[in-house]
Structure formats: structure tokens, C-alpha cells
Amino acid sequence: MHGFLVVNHYLHGGKYNELHEHLLKTAKAKGIDLDIVTNENAVFLDEKPDFVLFWDKDTILAKAFENRGVPVFNSSRSIEICDDKAKTYLALENKFSQPKTIIAPLSFFAVDYSRFVNMAVEKLGLPVVFKERCGSFGEQVHLCQTVDEVMKHINGKPFLLQEYVECNNSDARLEVVGDRVVASMKRSNKNDFRSNITNGGVAEKYTPTDSEIATAVAVCKELGLTFGGVDILPNGAVCEVNSNAHIINIMNTTGVDVAPLIFDEISERIKQI
Template sequence: MNAILAVNHFLKSEKFDELHNHIISSAKKLGVDMEIKTNQELIFSDEKPDFVLFWDKDVNAARLLEKRDIQVFNSASSIALCDDKAKTFLALKGCVPQPETIIAPLSFFETDYSEFVHLAAQKLGLPLVFKECFGSFGEQVFLCKTESEIISHINGKPFLLQKFIADSEGEDIRLEIVGGKCVGAMKRTNKNDFRSNITNGGTAVPYTPTNDEILLAQNACKRLGLTFGGVDILKGGYVCEVNSNAHIMNLMKVTGIDVAPMIIEHIIDELL
């Protein structure tokens, strides 16, 4: 069986190289001949592998591969739902509990959002969480104490405002789901930031999730159509974020659980 690991052409760092090389090594041990190709390379490629493990957020590139009748994991539609926090919220609304969220209305030019911000602040209370709809590792996410602080972060990009779950400040749990099963979890804590992300200085320890937490993560991944995904849950049982290509090396370093071969094995089982 041959496969491609799709990665971003412009995103290069030691952290990503470590992840990509580990996935390739895991595939080799399972008898899968997998090579790394960037999203740019795939646009011009006429290769037709047995499957593509799409570890990027280039939804259009993923859709292009699907149009060539190539099996892509996760699917382009699932990646699109996870990459846009507004789409994630709407897809999961009524399916799993989430922090109360207000998506900013679309504007086609630079505009004054002060009225919207005032109405949202009245409804959600202050402080509240400002999130750009696109971003990773807790970037473009801010805890805002005033309306003027909210406005200062508006820069023409799509955004949403979210109720601050104070009980979960600097703390969440990450559950990894593969093929509908929870294969590992960790609890993340950051004493110096309201965001728990390890990239922002957070630390993590192994965690045994409750049945309710597992069910939340399973339901979220199922609704989003994910073959595999990382689900972040806040105190109180609120799903905060779902990742279509979470940085699984952190989970492995914290818990010793290697998710990469589990993902590849599940894909092989689906294809056979």
C-alpha cells in the first residue's frame, strides 16, 4: 500500500519535521510506503496513492485530491468545519455543550463594529474571549476585559466572541479520538495564561477522562465527520475546540500513547 502525507509547503520548523518524520516511520512499520508531499506539490502532481493523510488545513488542495478520486483523511469537508471556529460552533450547536458564542456579522470592508461589540458584551458579560475564526495553537485568541480591548483586536478578519468560562481559566483536557474511540487524553494547565496550550507555556499530565467526557468528544468528532481528531473540553463539560490534525507528539510525550500508528491502522482497515 502506498500513501502520501500532505503537509503545508510554507510551514517549516523542527516541531513539524519531528511530527512528519514520526508519521512516516509509523507508516513504514505498518507496511505502508508513505512519502511527504506539500500542498503546493500536490496541486501539480498526477500521482494516485491508495490514500492521503492530510496533515494540513488547505481545504481546496484536499478537495482537489478528492476530485481525483483519491481517499483523503480527514476529508476536506471535515477539515473545513474544524479550521473555521465559526463553522465548528454552528456544526456542533445542539449536538454538544459549547460556551455561549456570538459570531461577528460579515463585512466586506473595514467597518465600525462598536455597536456589535457593545451588544455582545452586554449579552456575554465581561471579560469575554475574542477569537479569530482561523488560527492554531491558541494564537489569535484573547481574553478581553473591556469593549475597547475587543475592538483593538478586530483587523478585518472573521471573528467571534465567546463567554469566558472562568472556572476553566488556564485549564482544559484534550481527548484524541480515532475511529470513534478515545485512544488517549491529557490535562493541560497554564498558570500564567488563560489559554492552556502547551505552545503558550502550558504543561500537561496524563488524564483519565470520564465516560461523559469521552461521549462528548465522540459526538463532536462524529458530527464533524472526522476519522480522527483532538477535542478540547473545558471544565463544566464545554467543547471548546476540535482539531482535524492535532499535534499528537505532545500527547505521546506526556502519556506515552502513540496515536500515529492507530490512525494509519484505522485508515488501512477502512480501505480494506
């Protein structure tokens, strides 16, 4: 079986290289011929692989592969929903517990959002969480104590406001492959309300509750994910869903290597096509 590992051409760094090399090494051990291809190079390739492991957020390219009849994991639709926090919220709304969320209305140029922010804060209270709709590793996420703080973070990019859920700066990351949770870790941060490891959070192996397991599996099914990382707050609310979570962190924390499980799941799904 021959596949492409699609990564971003313009994103560089040790943690990305480590992940990509780990995926290539795992595929080889599984007898899978996997070539790393950047999204820029992929645009010009005519080759049709057996599958694409899409470790990027270039959903237009992912859709282009799908239009050529190539199975893509995760799918362009699933990645698109997970990459936009507003789309994730709406896809899960009325089906799963989530923090109260108000999505900023669309504007086509710089506008004064002060009226909207004041009305949203009236409903959500203070402090309030400001999130740009697209972003990773907890970046562009801020805990704001005042309306003025919220206004300072508005920069023309789509955003949303969310109620602050007291969680002792911690959450649980459940990694799902197929229809089961394969690894879990608890993340916490003494110095930042964001528990992300990139922001200084620390992780420990975690045994999730039956309810958390059921939620994580159901969320991934709802979003059409073959694999994904689901972040759950201590009150059971779904915080975020990651279509291509950084699986090296959870491997280092739990000892569970998710990569071979992902390739096993992909192989099974290809057999059913």
C-alpha cells in the first residue's frame, strides 16, 4: 500500500519534524510505503496514491485529493470543522455539553465591535474567554477580565467569546482511533489558564471516566473523524476537538504510541472501500 503524508510546506520546527519522521518510521514498520509530500508540492503531483494521511489544515487540497477518488484521513470536511472553533461548536451544539459560546458576527472590514462585546459579556459574564476561530496549541486564546481586554485582542480575524469554566487550569485529552479511546492524559498549568503543553502545561497519564470515553468517541463519530484528540473539561464539557493532534506528547506521557493504531485503522477502512 502506498500513501502520501501531506504536511505544510511553510511550517517548520523540531516538533513537526519529529512527528513526521515518527509517522514515516511507523508506516515502514507496518509495510506501508509512505512518502512525505508538502501541500505546495502536492498541488503539482499527478500521482494517485492509495490513501493520504493529511497532517495539515489545507482543506482545499484535501478536497482536491478526494475529488480524484483518493481516500483522505482525516477527511477535508472533518478537518475544516475542527480547525474552526465556531464550526466545531455548531456541529456539536444541542448534542454535547459545551461552554456557553457567542460567535462574533461577520464583518468584511475593520469595524467597531464594542456593542457586540458588551452585549456578549452581559450574557457570559466576566472573566470571559476570547478565541480566534482558527488556531492551534492554545495560541490566540485569552482570558479577559474586562471588556477593554477583549477589544485589544480583536484584530480583524473571526473570533468568538466563551464563558469561563473554572477548571483549575486543567483538562483531559482523550485520543480516539476508530471507535475507541486508545490513550488519555490530564493536562494542567499552574501559571496559565490554558493547559496546553506548548504554553507550559504539564501532562500525566489519566484514566478517563466512562462518561468521558463515551463523549470522546461520540464526538469523533459526529465529526466524521477517523482519529482525533478530544479535550474535555472537568465538568464534562467538550472544550475543543483536534483533527491532527500532536500525538508525540501523549505518547511521551502515557507510553501509548497512537501512530500504528492510526495506520491499522486506515488499512481497515481502505479494505472496506
